[in-house]
Amino acid sequence: MAKQIGLLKITGTIDGICFYRMDGVYYAREKSSLSGERVKHDPAFAGTMRCAKRMGCASKIASVLYRQTVPEHERSREKFREVVSMVKRGLDTDGLD
Numbered sequence: 001m002a003k004q005i006g007l008l009k010i011t012g013t014i015d016g017i018c019f020y021r022m023d024g025v026y027y028a029r030e031k032s033s034l035s036g037e038r039v040k041h042d043p044a045f046a047g048t049m050r051c052a053k054r055m056g057c058a059s060k061i062a063s064v065l066y067r068q069t070v071p072e073h074e075r076s077r078e079k080f081r082e083v084v085s086m087v088k089r090g091l092d093t094d095g096l097d
Contacts, residue, residue, distance in 0.1 A: 002028045058088040 004010070004026035010019045016031045039045045062084040070079055 004028055054091060055084075055088065058084050058091055061091075062087045 004019065009021070009026040011021055011026075012019055013031060017028055018031050019026065019028050021027075039048060062080065065087065066075070066080050066083045070083070
């Protein structure tokens with residue numbers, strides 16, 4: 001991953017090079033050969049998709065719990081991640097896939 005230097009900073013993809021911003025710093029990298037379709041359908045990524053499905057279930061459950069239990073003035077991304085983490089641990093403990 002290379003940092004962009006100079007006055008002009010860009011985001012987007014040009015000729016297979018991805019330019020992006022992360023945490024206020026601009027970077028460039030080569031475009032990935034992976035596609036979403038391959039990750040979703042290639043047996044080599046079955047474990048990845050299984051984990052993604054479990055995370056999706058945990059997020060949906062956590063969303064309901066979060067809205068019902070956390071007061072609006074205390075809500076934050078970090079707090080939501082904590083709730084998702086607790087739900088995910090509960091699902092993992094129950095052996096649900």
